[in-house]
Amino acid sequence: MILSTRKLGTTILMSSALLLPTAGIASQPPADYLQYCSGCHGESGKGDGPLAANMKTEPANLTNISHFYKGKFPTKVIRQTIAGTATDRTNAQFHGPVDMPVWGKVFRDQSGDFIAQRRIDVLVEYIESIQK
Numbered sequence: 164m165i166l167s168t169r170k171l172g173t174t175i176l177m178s179s180a181l182l183l184p185t186a187g188i189a190s191q192p193p194a195d196y197l198q199y200c201s202g203c204h205g206e207s208g209k210g211d212g213p214l215a216a217n218m219k220t221e222p223a224n225l226t227n228i229s230h231f232y233k234g235k236f237p238t239k240v241i242r243q244t245i246a247g248t249a250t251d252r253t254n255a256q257f258h259g260p261v262d263m264p265v266w267g268k269v270f271r272d273q274s275g276d277f278i279a280q281r282r283i284d285v286l287v288e289y290i291e292s293i294q295k
Contacts, residue, residue, distance in 0.1 A: 193285050199266050200225075200286070208293045229294040236291045245283050 192206060203218065205211040208225035215222050229236045243249035247265030266286075270279035 193289050195282050195286055196289055199269075208290065225290050226293050226295050228290065236294055238287060238291065241290055242283055242287050245286055
C-alpha cells in the first residue's frame with residue numbers, strides 16, 4: 164500500500180501520540196474527543212456541547228453510561244458504537260439509533276486500521292475514566 168506523504172506524516176504523528184501511556188487521561192480529554200465528540204457531548208462529557216441545543220435528540224451524558232449498565236462500563240458496546248461495528252446501534256441507548264456519526268470509518272480513512280483502532284481505544288478509555 165502506498166501512502167501519500169501527508170497521510171504518512173499524519174499516521175506517524177498519530178502513532179507516536181497514541182502509543183504514549185494513558186495514565187491520568189481524565190485530567191485532559193484526548194484530541195480526538197475534543198475534535199469529534201465535544202461539539203455535542205461537551206468538554207466534560209455531560210451532553211452540553213455547543214451543538215447540543217440545535218440537535219433533534221439531546222446528546223448523551225457520557226459520564227453516566229455505567230449507571231445504565233448497573234455500575235459496569237460496557238467497553239465493548241462503546242467501542243463498537245464509536246467504530247460503527249455494532250450490529251444493532253439501537254442497543255446503545257445513550258447514542259440513539261443513528262444520531263451519532265460513526266467515527267471508525269473516518270479514523271480508518273485518515274490513518275489506517277491499526278491507528279484507527281488505537282484512536283477508538285483512547286476514546287473508550289477516556290469515556291470510561293469520566294464515569295461518575
